[in-house]
Amino acid sequence: xxxIRKALKERILVLDGAxxxxxxxxxxxxxDFRGERFKDYPTxxxxxxxxxxxxxxxxxxTIHAKYFEAGADIIETNxxxxxxxxxxxxxxxxxxxxxxYESAKIAKEVAVEFTKKEPNKPRFVAGSIGPxxxxxxxxxxxxxxxYRAVTFNELRIAYKQQVEALMDGGADILLVExxxxxxxxxxxxxxxxxxxxxxxxxxxxxxxxxxxxASGRTLSGQTAExxxxxxxxxxxxxxxxxxxxxxxxxxxxxxxxxxxTEFAISAHPNAGLPNAFGEYDESPEEMGEQIEAYLKKxxxxxxxxxxxxxxxxxxxIANIAAKYKPREAVTLSAVEKSL
Numbered sequence: 228x229x230x231i232r233k234a235l236k237e238r239i240l241v242l243d244g245a246x247x248x249x250x251x252x253x254x255x256x257x258x259d260f261r262g263e264r265f266k267d268y269p270t271x272x273x274x275x276x277x278x279x280x281x282x283x284x285x286x287x288x289t290i291h292a293k294y295f296e297a298g299a300d301i302i303e304t305n306x307x308x309x310x311x312x313x314x315x316x317x318x319x320x321x322x323x324x325x326x327x328y329e330s331a332k333i334a335k336e337v338a339v340e341f342t343k344k345e346p347n348k349p350r351f352v353a354g355s356i357g358p359x360x361x362x363x364x365x366x367x368x369x370x371x372x373x374y375r376a377v378t379f380n381e382l383r384i385a386y387k388q389q390v391e392a393l394m395d396g397g398a399d400i401l402l403v404e405x406x407x408x409x410x411x412x413x414x415x416x417x418x419x420x421x422x423x424x425x426x427x428x429x430x431x432x433x434x435x436x437x438x439x440x441a442s443g444r445t446l447s448g449q450t451a452e453x454x455x456x457x458x459x460x461x462x463x464x465x466x467x468x469x470x471x472x473x474x475x476x477x478x479x480x481x482x483x484x485x486x487x488t489e490f491a492i493s494a495h496p497n498a499g500l501p502n503a504f505g506e507y508d509e510s511p512e513e514m515g516e517q518i519e520a521y522l523k524k525x526x527x528x529x530x531x532x533x534x535x536x537x538x539x540x541x542x543x544i545a546n547i548a549a550k551y552k553p554r555e556a557v558t559l560s561a562v563e564k565s566l
Contacts, residue, residue: 230349231400231431231464234300235491235528239548242353242495242531243294243302244541248507250276253286270318278319280305280330287330291337295350297538298545299531302338302350303402304330304393307357310385312377316360323385324392327354331396338399353402353433354393356386356415363410364447382414383421390415390422394430405470405533406436407446409457416461431464433529435493437471438480451480455488467493470533473500473509474517481526489556491528494521498535507535511543518544522551 234240253259257273258266262282265272272278280287291302309327311320319326331354338350361367361377368374390401401419406412412434419432436454439446445454455466466488468480474496485492496518499509514532521527530548532540 231351234349235464235553237553239522239527239551239553240300240529241298241541241545241548242493242529243291243299244495244532244536244538245534246290246303246305246307247276248535248537249290249293250279250286253283255279255283255286259283272317275308275314275317275319277306277308277314277326277330278317278322280326280333281322284329284333287333288337291334292341293538294541295337295341297542298549299541300348300351301353301400301529301531302334303353303355303404304334304396304398306330306355306389306393307405308360309355309357309389309392310359311388312359312361312381312385313357323388327389327392328396331393331398335397335399351399352397353400354390354396354398356389356393356401356403358405358407358411359385361411362408362447363414364408379410379414382411383418386415386418387421390419394422394426394428398430400431400433400464402433402435404433404435406434406454407439409436409445409447409449409454412436412458416458420461432461433465433467433493434458434461434463435467435469435495438468438477439471441476443480451483452487455484459488459490463490465491465493465529467495467529469493469495470497473497474514474521476500478517478520478524478526481521482524485526485554486557489558491556492526492554493529493531494518494527495531495533495536497533498540501535509535511537511540514540515543515547519547522548525552525554528553
């Protein structure tokens, strides 16, 4: 994957926008989620977006194509909840390999199609690895602070299965995203390194944390800088932040890490903060204006959108990003690396 490393030096790469926002527009019913294959499945399946890679593959393919048409260099697979841990909610643990494999395969087909059309602008597939719905660092029971709903090893095993399937399906990059608990992320990174060693393959890894509120910390209590330091032992392609905040609120946290790492810096913020109905109102132009502030300050190598963003948001962002040079990597001394 020297191509993506080469592309990163040449230009700011554009990541796609939200998958959920696009799928909501289809207004899929329970029957649509089930399709013919799962029509008699014993549990409700509506809301299991990852399953749509099997039951509504054309919709997923169309969404990927729309983001590429809008100017994205990288699309994410429809696998945010693609672990046995997250799929337990739907009693679909046995489907995890297939869900990830098919999602990566669909995305790769679209990427190959667009790369053939524009060989000078290669398109890449990032295997999306979400945080799961459990946390290894904190107790979900206020009466039992020492309790944990999941162990590091359980997370490692679940992530390893997801990583293997994404790689088998054709993912070019692995994106561990929306990290609210660094211990969960470390389990994912450990699993990735394990698979890389076993297969003797080097696949680029992106890592993206989530600053949950105005405190400037992740849910498990780390500042942006602490998050960076705690994962810097892993050979990453990029590190950055996504979700929870709009572009303007995310900027200080990008500033906190941009001059402290040799890794590329990524951001895919929400389209502002949700309104009273949980919807995102920020227009592509408003979001683009805020993101341009990142570019003027030389903070970014990879930029995209998270909740509430659409192909139109990505089109505006891509047009703005094309006017700027990517952030130059910081060269750290041996002493700084050891801190």
